[in-house]
Amino acid sequence: MPDISSNAMDDNPTLAHVEFYVRDAAVTAAELRRKYGFGIVATAGTAGSGTDRYSLALRQGNITLIATQGEVAEAYVERHGDGVADIAFRVGDVRSAFTAAVRAGARAVRRPGDSGRGDAATAVFGDVTHTLLSRDKSLPPDFSAVRPEYEVRGAGLQELDHFAVCAEAGELGGLVDFWQRAFGFRSVFREYISVGDQGMNSEVVQSAGGDTTFTIIEPDPQARSGQIDAFLTAHRGVGIQHVALNTRNIVATLDRLSGEGVQTLDVPDSYYDSLPDRVTVSEYPAHSLRKFGILADEDHNGRLFQVFTRSVHPRRTFFFEVLQRCGAETFGSNNIKALYSAVESERLLSAAETWQ
Known part of the structure; x- marks a missing residue:
């Protein structure tokens, strides 16, 4: 196990939810419901035009996804299109977790107490943030639970297995170091993948409890451009390429x-x-x-x-x-x-x- 800086929080973060910024939250939620078997469990804000935020939270098994539209999502969607914008953690102490993340190099997005909601947020890589929630929360406090509109059939999806992060060449080590120092993650696997005349470096970091895993991939600049380079160009920077769901x-x-x-x-x-x-x-x-x-x-x-x-x-x-x-x-x-x-x-x- 790698050496963990004293900046790391003294309790283990656990995955709370994944938030997508999208052009149309209702359309995204309908797609997740019909095709993937998720059910809507909570909402925040209103769907009216020009509102700051309208969110729909969906759940299946232990997986909670949020689709958010509105002013809060506009800049992200304009730059990247619909995609993963926030990965939220439950922590024992929001303030100390926020402090550890900032000391490890994260940019403060929402300081503890700023919103009156009891949560906080930091920018981690690209335009992806980590929201920090108290241990008893899986959603921000402004969400209201709703009754399911129909019986959720599900598709047998149980947990979120990992996130695949596409990074620019030379950024992999810094991201690994950040998650180790800020949140006490450990490096569990690394390899160089060579496919034909393409090449990429890969390293996997995982939370101490094992419920959050990031597979980070960066292109080899000495090899021919491949799918990682294509992602970085189309996405306009580092980001989440895919989310893996376990069945x-x-x-x-x-x-x-x-x-x-x-x-x-x-x-x-x-x-x-x-x-x-x-x-x-x-x-x-x-x-x-x-x-x-x-x-x-x-x-x-x-x-x-x-x-x-x-x-x-x-x-x-x-x-x-x-x-x-x-x-x-x-x-x-x-x-x-x-x-x-x-x-x-x-x-x-x-x-x-x-x-x-």
Whole structure:
């Protein structure tokens, strides 16, 4: 475990909610309800034109997401489009947690007591903030609970597994250091991922309680530009590329999601043809993985099953990952390489057939 500065708070932060800044909160909430099975549990503000803030909070399992529109979201949406703008933590003492974050390099956004709500907020990277709530809160105090408008069927989504952060080259170390010093996170995994002539550095930091994980990726400036560079250009800076949601049965979950119109990335047949050479899968039949485009990987602790939704963001800068951990603790880097090789093999085969 890395050395933690004395700036770190003396109690462990736990994940409270994730807030998206969007152009239309009602449309975003409707999408999360219909396609992903979330239910609206609380609201804040009003939907009237020109209001400072209108928010809808949605929940499924232990996952709480907020969609917010209004003046508070306008600058973010104008620069980045809809996306993750705030990751909120519950802490034992808001004031001491705020002080620790600022000492570690965060910019003060809302100081304790400024709003009269008892919370605080700091800017962390890019335009993403951390709201700090007292331990007994999962939402800011101005939210009012609502009765569900319909029976929430859900899709089997249980927890938020991790956030994927795309950083500029050279920024990874500073972000790791910040979360360690400010919130007592620990570095749990690091690697260099090489895919063809593309390359990226990756490091994973995790809260002491294990409920909040950031996978930080920065491009290798010596390698050819790839998807991380494309994200940084389209997003106009560092940000959250995707949010990974955990399920106990990924096949059942994908059956539900696909039935509601959620599309996932195409996976070539050659990926599944070679899968038995890489992973011994006992949890699901091969045809189920192939049907839903589910990728499989394994480490020394077990297997990981994952799928990436097709981005519907106008800039293609945000998507969801759905995953199931069967003991595995890593994040599927072997799948990146295997999928790249499979796609390249099919491309070469297609080119050869064209010239025959």
